[in-house]
Amino acid sequence: MRRKLLSCLLTIACVSSMLAGCGSSGNTSGAADTAPAESKTEAVEGTGTQAAEESAPADTSSVNATGTVYDLGGLKLPICDPGSVTLTYMGNDTWCAGVSYNDGTAVQKEIENRTGVHIEWDTYSSDVETVLQTRLASLEGLPDMVEIPPFDSNVGVDTYSSNGVLIPLNDLIKEYAPNIQALFNKYPALEAMCTSSDGNIYALAGWWGDINDYVPDYLYIRQDWLDNLGLEMPETVDELYDVLVAFKEQDANGNGNPDDEIPMATKNGIKQLYYLMTGFGYDTNSLWYTDDNGEVHYAAVEDQYKDMLAFLNKCYSEGLISDDLDGTLLTQNITEDKVGIVCHDPADNMASSDDLALTSNPECDYEFMPVLQANENGTARMTKRGLTWHYYGITSACENPETAIQWIDYVYASEDGLMLYNYGIEGMSYEYDADGNIQFTDLITNNETYTSAFSALRSIGAWPTYFINDSGEAFMKIFEGTKVETACKDAYGNMEDPFPEMLGTAEESEVYTSVWPDLSTYLDEMFTAFVIGTESLDNFDKYVETAYSMGMQDIIDIKGAQYARYQEIVGK
Structure with a gap:
């Protein structure tokens, strides 16, 4: 869990050349059909955001997807011409033995198929904070996106915004990230705990505000x-x-x-x-x-x-x-x-x-x-358990911050990204039954190598350690019909909010x-x-x-x- 931090205002120049190749005009083969009408909506239900409600349905005609494409909340896919933009990410590796983001997982590949953005992963399963702190302190070889140390506190957000490593995200979010904005509108506590004392947002907090409503x-x-x-x-x-x-x-x-x-x-x-x-x-x-x-x-x-x-x-x-x-x-x-x-x-x-x-x-x-x-x-x-856990930001080394925030908007806050995040890939890790209910496949429920559903999902890249936004509904689905579900239902609506961990x-x-x-x-x-x-x-x-x-x-x-x-x- 986290704590405090400091502050400083940075500015970024939005150069039109950074947008070269970006947009929804890409053309890829093997595109999937869009989602059925009942699962494809213009806005994330319940967010109440005017921007999302007024946005037109996303054009997914050129999206190379393995399964259904769900609500994009106004974001356009692909984000850029496939392969035209490469971003680097540095942080924790998976929590699944024998599986590394550095080697690629099925979900990561699917995200790349859908967004068009190629991510070079630089993740670690041990000594992560030491590696990150050394890299960030040197101000050399910075990744485009980073998990911010120290992990048990939020003071790193101020440290690395004050020295110019992290850029402010406010304007980027307003212009390019409709789903993040909708998430802030739905959960004001999240926006509050992402906001530094100078009013800027330099990092996005891993969000447990939904799952912790369910899990005592x-x-x-x-x-x-x-x-x-x-x-x-x-x-x-x-x-x-x-x-x-x-x-x-x-x-x-x-x-x-x-x-x-x-x-x-x-x-x-x-x-x-x-x-x-x-x-x-x-x-x-x-x-x-x-x-x-x-x-x-x-x-x-x-x-x-x-x-x-x-x-x-x-x-x-x-x-x-x-x-x-x-x-x-x-x-x-x-x-x-x-x-x-x-x-x-x-x-x-x-x-x-x-x-x-x-x-x-x-x-x-x-x-x-x-x-x-x-x-x-x-x-x-x-x-309840803490609402936030770990912070993630875009660094001053990123030459395509607009693309980066759109990619983050997709994996962190869009319905389509969160379906991949929490359930994996349709046809691989889950299917729909005759009543339209999600059912996990044998890959998840009868996996001989990864006996828990969590581990099985993580083995294909779901339930990731980056840009965390865990779903209580998906959690309950994993434990459906068990005493864990019973305990969580008993606790739901009967827990106090935790003391907020604000940036200092x-x-x-x-x-x-x-x-x-x-x-x-x-x-x-x-x-x-x-x-x-x-x-x-x-x-x-x-x-x-x-x-x-x-x-x-x-x-x-x-x-x-x-x-x-x-x-x-x-x-x-």
Whole structure:
């Protein structure tokens, strides 16, 4: 997830020669028919953008497509005469073992067929940030399009816009990217989190605003263990404690060994146990939050938070929480049928955890837990995962920024591009049944090499790591008819929006980058120390005092100013 950044205004010259060969006049062989009337519309449904609504249907007569061409939202394909423009992209490689964008995938080739734009891929599966930072710092050999480091923060957007690496995209979007503009109109939060303090957009954020409406990220629990012991699903802290004790003492997995159960473990480190904070009076499980007056708070330095730490320390001292502090052994322990509750994991991972545990116990059944409440009448709700993740921009080295933004508009925001993104290629990875519903092919559902649908889709280039815009509807289709779908439907419309991660001013970013790395490390280390008992909770006030001496108030003030800017943009 991301954080802040700085700012600076750049200008670009739109030279007519850059447009040579671009437009919809290209002529390629093997063109596919356009989509059926019911799936081919002039504007993306629900966007409400006047520009898209008034645009004429796209001319796709010269598009070389393998399957159906869907709504283009006013964009014309091909973008340029096929092969007349080559763009370079640098960033993360696929998340599929043995598959690289550098070698080409079916979806990448299909995108090139449709857009006419050739992409030279320069992607990496390891040390990506180091490679990117080195390249961007040198200001030499810049790619046309880039994933912006550091990935766990958004400060890179200001860094590389201030030094001239990234160009502003506002005018390009307005003139050449109707689908991005429609996406901004549909999701004001996205535009807000792409907008720097100077009002310019230097990068587009990977957007999880749609999929995270569907996918809860919380705790899941062994329902079969609850059933074995005659226990109800825990809904309060006291009930959770009783369940954890029973899991530890009553041979919950039924293997005859009462000492091998791990009542609760974490996926991404013990600090993720803060997800339990709703059980101690917080409205959501977000460390950053606002009160009724709009004032920004950070929960980890508040007295109320101490109660949760005391509970976690009690649980850890009694062996109810795994001592695998970094979660390194979680997969192994799940496979060995030892883990009762997994803390901080999205709902879809229940399925993979089931698959792991089933190798030891055919009765394994992980189910999503309800949000812990402070009491039986509690109204706390879980927070959605972050809305944005990683940023992507066009560099000053790009000689065809108009073509680049149109290509981005296609893959990132058009319906046709997102069909390739989320479902792959019609006839290869999906087909329509007699009722017009999408059905995945055996390549996706019965792939011997890539057993999960996600991996199978990624093996052909779908669900990419670049210009992310994941679809909740497509996600639900992948898990149709499973308990993951049930958990997601239960959560849909019942989650709080996360605290927005806005881009910072130059001053904010300077303070943030000088303060937050050390401060956040200290906060995490003290959380662990309080939980495992190497630091007494008698020193909690001293811990808070130290956090403020390290700049906690400065960070809270920055977050407050950014939240105010977010409200101003979203409410405009």
